[in-house]
Amino acid sequence: MQYDKKAKELRAEILKMLYACQSGHPGGSLSCVEMLMALYYEVMKIDPKNPADPDRDRLVLSKGHACPALYAVLADLGYFPKEDLADLRQINSHLQGHPDCTKTPGVDMNTGSLGQGASLGMGLALAAKYAKKDYRVYTVLGDGECQEGLVWEAAMAAAHYKLDNLTFLLDHNGLQIDGSNDEVMSLGDVVKKFDAFGFSCIKVDGHDIRAIVEALEAPVSGKPKFICCETVKGKGVSFMEGQFGWHGNPMNKEQFEQALSEQEV
Amino acid sequence: MGKSLRVAYGEALAKLGEKNEKVVVFDADLAHATQTCLFQAKYPERHFNMGIAEANMMCAAAGFAHTGFIPFVSTFALFGAGRAFEQIRNSICYTNCNVKFGFSHSGLCVGEDGGSHQSIEDIALMRELPNMTILVPCDPAETEKAVMAAAEIDGPVYIRVARPVCEDITTMDTPFTPGKANVMKEGTDVCLIACGLMIPVALAAAEKLEAEGISTAVVNMHTIKPIDRDIILKMNETCKAIVTVEEHSVIGGLGSAVAEVLAGNAGAKFGMVGIQDKFGKSGKPNELFEAYGLSADNVAATAKGLL
Numbered sequence: 001m002q003y004d005k006k007a008k009e010l011r012a013e014i015l016k017m018l019y020a021c022q023s024g025h026p027g028g029s030l031s032c033v034e035m036l037m038a039l040y041y042e043v044m045k046i047d048p049k050n051p052a053d054p055d056r057d058r059l060v061l062s063k064g065h066a067c068p069a070l071y072a073v074l075a076d077l078g079y080f081p082k083e084d085l086a087d088l089r090q091i092n093s094h095l096q097g098h099p100d101c102t103k104t105p106g107v108d109m110n111t112g113s114l115g116q117g118a119s120l121g122m123g124l125a126l127a128a129k130y131a132k133k134d135y136r137v138y139t140v141l142g143d144g145e146c147q148e149g150l151v152w153e154a155a156m157a158a159a160h161y162k163l164d165n166l167t168f169l170l171d172h173n174g175l176q177i178d179g180s181n182d183e184v185m186s187l188g189d190v191v192k193k194f195d196a197f198g199f200s201c202i203k204v205d206g207h208d209i210r211a212i213v214e215a216l217e218a219p220v221s222g223k224p225k226f227i228c229c230e231t232v233k234g235k236g237v238s239f240m241e242g243q244f245g246w247h248g249n250p251m252n253k254e255q256f257e258q259a260l261s262e263q264e265v
Numbered sequence: 266m267g268k269s270l271r272v273a274y275g276e277a278l279a280k281l282g283e284k285n286e287k288v289v290v291f292d293a294d295l296a297h298a299t300q301t302c303l304f305q306a307k308y309p310e311r312h313f314n315m316g317i318a319e320a321n322m323m324c325a326a327a328g329f330a331h332t333g334f335i336p337f338v339s340t341f342a343l344f345g346a347g348r349a350f351e352q353i354r355n356s357i358c359y360t361n362c363n364v365k366f367g368f369s370h371s372g373l374c375v376g377e378d379g380g381s382h383q384s385i386e387d388i389a390l391m392r393e394l395p396n397m398t399i400l401v402p403c404d405p406a407e408t409e410k411a412v413m414a415a416a417e418i419d420g421p422v423y424i425r426v427a428r429p430v431c432e433d434i435t436t437m438d439t440p441f442t443p444g445k446a447n448v449m450k451e452g453t454d455v456c457l458i459a460c461g462l463m464i465p466v467a468l469a470a471a472e473k474l475e476a477e478g479i480s481t482a483v484v485n486m487h488t489i490k491p492i493d494r495d496i497i498l499k500m501n502e503t504c505k506a507i508v509t510v511e512e513h514s515v516i517g518g519l520g521s522a523v524a525e526v527l528a529g530n531a532g533a534k535f536g537m538v539g540i541q542d543k544f545g546k547s548g549k550p551n552e553l554f555e556a557y558g559l560s561a562d563n564v565a566a567t568a569k570g571l572l
Contacts, residue, residue, distance in 0.1 A: 054332065101331075102360050109331065113355040119321045120356055123328020126313070130289070131332065150352075153321035160316070 001041060003209045005265050006076075007033055011236045012263040013072040013085055019256040021089040024097065025065040027246040031173040031206070031231040032066050032140060036073050038212035039138055039169075048078045051105045057135050058108040058124050062117020063142030063171060064098040065248070070107070071095055079106030115148030117141070118168065122154040125166035125224075136165045138216075144176030147185045152197065158224040159198025167216065167225040168199070171206065173233035175244040191228050199226035206231035237262055267432040271369045273405035274426045275300025277412035278337060278367070279307045285416055291326050291338045293319050299339040299369045299426075319344045323352035323364070330363045335416055338364060342371035342384035342425060346391050357421050358394040365415045366391075369426040372512035373540070373557060374462055374550040376428075383545035389517025391423045392490050398422040398443060399489040401519075403464040404434040407487060410441035418443065427462050427512075429550055434464055435485075446493040452482035455568040456500040456533070459510035460486045460519050463538075466554070467510045469561035474568060481568070492522045501532035506571035508536045510564050512554075515539035534571040538564050 010033050018024045036059075040046070044057040061070050068088065075082045080094070087093035094103040098112025109124070111117040121139030128135050145151060158166050170190065178184050187193070195201045200220045204211040206229025215227045233247070234240025237259040251259060282288050282304055290312045296302040305312035315322040319340050326336035338345070345368040346353070357364045368387065375383045391397050398418055402408040408426065415422040439447065449464070450471055459467035464485055471481040482504060484496060500507055507527070509520035520537030527535055540557050554560060 100360070110355070110360050113351060115320075116324050116352060116356050119324030119352070120328050120331075122321070123325035124331065125328070126325060127329040127332045127334060130310075130329075131334075133332075150320050150324070153318040154324070157315060157318070157321055157325065 003037065007037065008236070008263040008265055010037070010069070010072045010076065012260055013075070014068045015256065015259050015263070017068045017071070017085050017088040019251050020086055022250040023089055024068055025248045026251070027175065027233040027240060027244070028063060028066045028142060028171065028173065029069040030235045030237060030240065031233045032171045033069050033235065034207045034209050035140060035169055035171060035212060035229050036069055038209045038216060040073050040077060042209070042213045043216045044138065045135070048106065051079055055133060055135055058137045060109040060111060060117045060121040060124070060137065060139040061099055062111050062121065062139050063114070063145055064112030064117065067099045070099065074106040080104070114142070114145040115150030118151040119154040122158045122163065122166060125158065125163040126161050128165055129161065129163065136167070138167050138169060141168055141170050143170060143172050143174060143181050143187060143190070144184070146170070146187055146190060155194065155197040155199065162222050163224045164220050164222055167227060168194070169227045169229055171231050172228050173231045175233045175247065177244070177247045179244055191226070194226040199224050201226045201228065203228045203230065207235060267430055268405050269430050270402060270405065270408045270427045271300045273408035274367050274369065274412060274424070275303035277409040278304040281412055281416055282308050282311065285335065287333065287335045288416065289313065289329055289334050289336050291315055291322050291336055293317055293322050293340045293344070295340055299367065301339045319349040320352045323349045324356045326364045327356040327362050336364050337367055339367045339369065341382065342368035342387040343382060346384065346387035350390055354394055358396045361396040361420045363419060364421050366421070366423045367412070367426055368423065370428050371425045372427060372462065373545045373553040373559070374427050374429050374512065376550045376553065377547050379547040380544040385514045385540045385545060386517065387425065388489055388513050388519065392517060392522065396420050397490060399425070400443060401425045401460040401487055401489055403461050403485060403487065404431045406433060406435045406437050406439065407441060414441065414443050425461060429462070431462065432465065441487065443488045444491045444493060446496045447485040447487065448482065448496065449485050450481065450483040452480040453503055454480040454505050454572065456482040456484060456504040456507045457510055457564060457568065458484045458486050458497070458507060458519070458523055460489065462512050463510040463559060466559060466561050466564060470564035470568070473561055473565040479569070479572070486519060489519055489522055492526060494526050497523055497526045498530065501527060501530055504533050506534045506536065506568055508538060508564060508568045508571070510559070511539040512559055513539055514542065516542060536567045536571050538567050
């Protein structure tokens with residue numbers, strides 16, 4: 001696969017979706033595109049024709065507000081028609097403002113209330129261990145989200161139960177709604193923190209798919225894995241990159257056309 | 266011969282574990298207080314202690330339910346329904362996830378531990394949530410039946426488990442259908458609608474009222490949600506007054522649920538006995554019941570005041 005071309009296609013879909021509904025979250029959707037590509041196109045054992053396969057790998061998008069990126073990937077893989085993307089956040093659409101596993105084929109877990117995905121992913125991984133199933137669970141966290149105590153409750157349990165079938169991937173773009181993480185509530189050395197909680201930790205460029213895949217495939221035994229993906233919020237759109245103001249702002253026509261033109265291959 | 270409802274709960278779980286291998290149990294460092302240790306002793310590999318982290322326990326249970334298991338989650342009512350409310354809402358009820366809650370130490374009957382541990386708002390919190398079923402058993406037999414019934418319901422169920430030793434009021438042969446109240450005593454002047462530990466209080470109040478020539482019905486409303494509308498509307502027609510009796514705040518609990526059914530229907534006068542927008546405090550359960558008006562005398566006086 002030509003990663004660059006696919007990434008631009010997916011970003012174009014995200015921008016079209018968000019422009020159409022005039023709401024939603026561009027910054028954090030654009031920052032996790034390569035993370036989701038590494039998971040869905042290279043690593044996860046999935047079958048878009050059988051989304052409910054009990055033995056499939058699971059993806060929990062704990063930073064649920066980034067679901068436009070997830071929806072773009074799922075549509076690209078054929079879980080549902082690409083035309084559905086135009087109806088994001090519209091009444092009667094199966095594409096909710098935050099992921100809903102009861103409505104959208106391919107969405108493995110409902111998320112959106114920050115912190116809960118970390119815990120739900122841990123629960124899925126613990127259930128797999130208990131049921132002696134081989135599937136793996138991947139949870140994508142936001143960095144602002146790591147201010148939620150529940151993330152650390154889940155981390156403690158993941159290490160306690162030695163969940164080496166669980167991987168937390170952090171979309172570390174450094175920004176949240178009110179400003180930078182450091183301005184709002186510093187995470188300190190988040191890699192050291194997860195290391196101290198008993199995770200096997202790796203730090204990668206979160207826009208380098210090969211590096212993410214390598215980190216995902218690195219063997220680990222007896223402990224959960226934490227991959228800190230260094231990313232840029234608003235990645236791929238010049239005027240959004242590194243701007244916390246684009247966390248949840250709608251684009252006007254001019255901004256949309258500019259952003260879309262930057263995705264041309 | 267009567268026993269603590271938490272013991273009845275733990276024994277019922279252990280029995281259910283034998284019948285249904287999909288049942289797993291979660292606790293938050295309270296396995297001996299909630300008596301899930303009785304399940305744990307029998308099925309150690311199916312019992313998960315999640316430490317003192319109730320919010321995480323709810324989501325962990327949801328993870329199990331999403332892969333086909335039937336988790337029963339236990340802690341104190343305040344820390345389950347209260348602290349972990351939003352996890353129960355978003356990770357469980359929002360997707361009609363098949364998780365059961367057996368929360369013990371509900372109400373004033375926690376006694377000496379005081380107001381910080383006495384959950385008087387759990388029914389209100391759980392009643393707000395779409396898809397939730399709420400069962401409030403009154404004695405050991407009803408507790409066992411509630412556990413068995415919960416496992417058969419596809420979706421979240423809250424079982425409110427009291428701590429004190431309770432005398433047997435029903436038998437294993439007494440019918441128990443979620444959503445269908447049991448009329449324990451017929452009457453035509455007053456109808457007392459109660460649940461849980463307030464059933465004996467209502468029965469004692471009925472005795473006092475009957476002694477004064479007031480014909481009194483007693484309804485065991487063991488299911489708060491879905492509430493048995495039919496019996497409420499029937500009593501509204503046949504009786505002159507309805508009084509609800511609950512070991513919970515009168516805001517949002519059994520009384521509110523009955524009032525919601527009665528609203529817009531002319532008929533009986535209506536009163537509520539329960540905790541009047543106050544926190545609890547330390548004391549012996551019986552002393553607290555007396556102090557907060559959860560007594561047969563106060564129930565009888567409330568009913569007479571309406572006639």
